[in-house]
Amino acid sequence: MRNPIAFLVIGLFFGTGIGFLWAASQGITLDGHDHATGHGATGAHDHSAMQALSVADDGTAPTLGAVLHPDSVSGFNLELTTQNFTFTPDAVNAADTPNTGHAHIYVDGVKRARLYGNWFHLDDLTPGDHVIAVELNANSHSPIHVNGQPVRVELQVNAP
Numbered sequence: 001m002r003n004p005i006a007f008l009v010i011g012l013f014f015g016t017g018i019g020f021l022w023a024a025s026q027g028i029t030l031d032g033h034d035h036a037t038g039h040g041a042t043g044a045h046d047h048s049a050m051q052a053l054s055v056a057d058d059g060t061a062p063t064l065g066a067v068l069h070p071d072s073v074s075g076f077n078l079e080l081t082t083q084n085f086t087f088t089p090d091a092v093n094a095a096d097t098p099n100t101g102h103a104h105i106y107v108d109g110v111k112r113a114r115l116y117g118n119w120f121h122l123d124d125l126t127p128g129d130h131v132i133a134v135e136l137n138a139n140s141h142s143p144i145h146v147n148g149q150p151v152r153v154e155l156q157v158n159a160p
Contacts, residue, residue: 052145053096053138060084061146062099066134066153068122075123076157078105078132080115085136089116096138104141106133125159132157 055061062085069077080103088100092114103115105122108130113120115134122132135152136144144151 052150053140053142054145054148055098057146060099062136062144062151064103064134064136064151064153066132066155068132068155068157071121071123075121075125075159078120078122078134080118080120080134082118082136087116087118088139091139093141094139096140096142101136101138101144103134104137106135107131109133125157127159130157130159131155 063083064085065081067079067081069079071077084099086100087102088097089102091097091100092102105112105115105120107122107125112122132155133152135150138144
């Protein structure tokens with residue numbers, strides 16, 4: 001009888017090697033996202049410490065609006081409206097380009113999600129009053145500011 005553990009080890013060894021070769025052939029590196037630089041001394045992913053990306057309101061600056069729609073089954077559907085802004089999920093953590101990036105959603109001051117489009121379903125809200133905040137962020141996660149003010153909206157909601 002053959003040893004199944006030996007075959008498992010051999011399979012894992014060659015399978016891992018083939019996986020690394022395939023990844024390398026696709027240009028994938030194991031660099032990852034460097035948390036040690038640009039994120040403060042702790043290396044934590046603290047976006048509040050990042051430099052704000054400021055733009056002047058010359059008519060081409062991004063704008064943000066938001067509406068909460070009660071969902072017919074549970075929670076709320078958050079609808080964002082933007083002008084002069086393009087969601088770029090493929091460029092997250094890349095170099096900043098004007099008027100592109102993503103949004104961060106906060107519930108009662110706690111970051112809930114990163115958003116790459118105009119709609120988001122909010123559920124799991126405890127009963128009571130909540131503040132839903134949304135801000136536009138550049139590819140580097142830096143908050144976008146226009147004339148020194150963050151491009152941000154806050155909504156009050158009472159969850160049943």
